[in-house]
Amino acid sequence: MRLTLRVWRQKNAGAEGAMSTYEVDGVSSDMSFLEMLDTLNEELILKGEDPVAFDHDCREGICGACSLVINGEAHGPERTTTCQLHMRSFEDGDTIDVEPWRAAAFPVVKDLVVDRSAFDRIIQAGGYITAPTGAAPEAHATPVPKPDADFAFEHAECIGCGACVAACPNGAAMLFTSAKVNHLGVLPQGAPERESRVLGMVTQMDEEGFGGCTLAGECATACPKGIPLFSITKMNREFVRAARRGR
Amino acid sequence: MALDTRTGRRPSFAATLWGSTVGKKTVMAVSGLIMLLYLVVHMIGNLKIFFGAAEFNHYAHWLRVVGEPFMHEEWTLWLVRVVLLAAVVAHATSAYQLSRRDIKARPGKYLHRKPRSSYATRTMRWGGIILGLFLVWHLLDLTTGTVHAGFRPGHPYQNVVDTFSTWYGNVIYLVAMLALGLHIRHGFWSAAQTLGVGSRARDRALKTTANALALVLTVGFVSVPVAVMTGVVS
Ligand code: HEM
Numbered sequence: 001m002r003l004t005l006r007v008w009r010q011k012n013a014g015a016e017g018a019m020s021t022y023e024v025d026g027v028s029s030d031m032s033f034l035e036m037l038d039t040l041n042e043e044l045i046l047k048g049e050d051p052v053a054f055d056h057d058c059r060e061g062i063c064g065a066c067s068l069v070i071n072g073e074a075h076g077p078e079r080t081t082t083c084q085l086h087m088r089s090f091e092d093g094d095t096i097d098v099e100p101w102r103a104a105a106f107p108v109v110k111d112l113v114v115d116r117s118a119f120d121r122i123i124q125a126g127g128y129i130t131a132p133t134g135a136a137p138e139a140h141a142t143p144v145p146k147p148d149a150d151f152a153f154e155h156a157e158c159i160g161c162g163a164c165v166a167a168c169p170n171g172a173a174m175l176f177t178s179a180k181v182n183h184l185g186v187l188p189q190g191a192p193e194r195e196s197r198v199l200g201m202v203t204q205m206d207e208e209g210f211g212g213c214t215l216a217g218e219c220a221t222a223c224p225k226g227i228p229l230f231s232i233t234k235m236n237r238e239f240v241r242a243a244r245r246g247r
Numbered sequence: 248m249a250l251d252t253r254t255g256r257r258p259s260f261a262a263t264l265w266g267s268t269v270g271k272k273t274v275m276a277v278s279g280l281i282m283l284l285y286l287v288v289h290m291i292g293n294l295k296i297f298f299g300a301a302e303f304n305h306y307a308h309w310l311r312v313v314g315e316p317f318m319h320e321e322w323t324l325w326l327v328r329v330v331l332l333a334a335v336v337a338h339a340t341s342a343y344q345l346s347r348r349d350i351k352a353r354p355g356k357y358l359h360r361k362p363r364s365s366y367a368t369r370t371m372r373w374g375g376i377i378l379g380l381f382l383v384w385h386l387l388d389l390t391t392g393t394v395h396a397g398f399r400p401g402h403p404y405q406n407v408v409d410t411f412s413t414w415y416g417n418v419i420y421l422v423a424m425l426a427l428g429l430h431i432r433h434g435f436w437s438a439a440q441t442l443g444v445g446s447r448a449r450d451r452a453l454k455t456t457a458n459a460l461a462l463v464l465t466v467g468f469v470s471v472p473v474a475v476m477t478g479v480v481s
């Protein structure tokens with residue numbers, strides 16, 4: 001395949017960015033989108049140019065490091081992560097636009113790399129269970145009803161990629177935050193901190209400069225892990241409940 | 248690890264709500280639903296115009312004496328007005344503050360615009376502004392009569408017919424009622440999510456209710472100017 005890429009290039013956080021056009025040849029339809037970018041970067045390095053910076057790690061759809069808005073869609077046209085998006089989803093001769101996540105709370109570091117540490121601070125504000133570490137506890141010591149376990153697991157699938165924020169017209173982090181709040185809140189281990197967790201995480205989410213929810217639903221459509229929009233509904237209820245209890 | 252001891256007072260329920268995006272949205276949802284409830288009653292009341300001037304004017308008079316003898320004349324009316332005013336102020340203030348925040352949170356635009364949300368969802372802000380402006384005009388036109396040449400206090404039937412005999416009266420009203428239908432279509436469903444009562448199992452029912460409310464209110468309100476225009480009411 002031969003493709004025309006238009007890629008966002010930005011030297012650093014303070015610099016002005018712009019789209020640059022590149023031709024890439026010899027792309028196999030079995031390549032992942034990131035391998036296609038690797039191909040481009042090899043050529044750029046050989047030519048002595050600065051390679052395109054982009055985030056990646058596991059390349060198997062489980063770590064949440066990869067990003068990219070491809071032709072206006074977070075993680076591109078398929079419902080998966082960019083590392084698991086294959087070039088067979090495109091046609092020979094296509095022009096593909098590649099942009100970074102755009103949100104005030106996710107400033108661009110370089111090219112397609114954005115700073116997602118705002119998510120880490122939301123997690124630090126309550127997205128954990130306070131427990132002594134050590135040997136793994138006996139699995140059957142705390143029974144968890146099957147529906148609760150399934151509910152928790154559905155939300156535990158969130159990999160923290162930030163596609164929800166990138167897709168949201170308000171740059172809101174509601175889907176991510178609600179996935180974490182619901183995952184831990186429904187489990188017996190998470191119950192003692194149920195109220196302080198949601199209050200802390202929502203407060204931090206607001207402090208990071210994310211927008212509010214208008215129930216546009218773009219986040220759930222973009223999420224590679226299928227976190228449902230109703231996750232937000234549930235968090236809203238949890239928040240009001242916790243605010244009423246005052247802790 | 249040593250935990251710090253809490254000394255400060257816990258913030259009140261109201262402060263926690265108003266201080267967060269999630270809570271402010273709750274204020275919007277509750278105030279929106281209060282206005283929605285009022286509009287259903289208002290729409291049904293308006294339909295009395297089809298039974299003639301005497302019945303409509305009598306109904307308008309009754310609105311001033313509801314609750315008597317416990318309530319003094321116009322007490323109930325003023326109570327409703329105060330609640331509605333509070334709802335409008337709370338709704339518009341949170342809408343303004345949240346919208347400003349949302350716009351700031353998403354500074355850059357993508358090259359491609361492919362919104363997958365519905366038209367009703369994307370027009371909430373403009374629709375809200377249209378409704379706000381309409382509300383001011385509507386009160387000056389039919390409550391105080393300030394912008395209504397030939398306004399006759401105590402003769403609402405005649406005033407309504409009068410308003411809908413002008414082209415601009417009809418245009419303003421029709422545009423606002425379409426905006427209202429769209430606003431409720433997304434707003435009712437959205438409020439259910441904000442208040443935490445939506446779920447996969449209930450989604451169909453909530454969306455159907457939202458559409459039905461939007462349709463019934465729009466058709467009900469619009470039927471009055473259409474009736475005047477076609478001479479059914481004169
Ligand atoms: C003063 C004029 C008004 C303004 C400026 C306004 C503005 C807004 C805005 C900006 C939203 C948020 C939209 C979003 O989430 O995308 C909203 C939501 C809503 N509005 Fe209004 N609106 C007005 C009048 C009304 C009226 C008359 C009703 C009554 C039917 C109403 C009912 C609602 C409801 C139920 C919601 C949903 C709240 C939620 O999502 O939780 N609004 N409004």
Ligand code: SF4
Nearest residue numbers: 158159161162164223
């Ligand atoms: S909710 Fe989905 S889109 Fe958002 S961070 Fe988690 S996995 Fe990514």
Ligand code: FES
Nearest residue numbers: 059063064066083
């Ligand atoms: S690189 Fe780990 S999810 Fe894509």
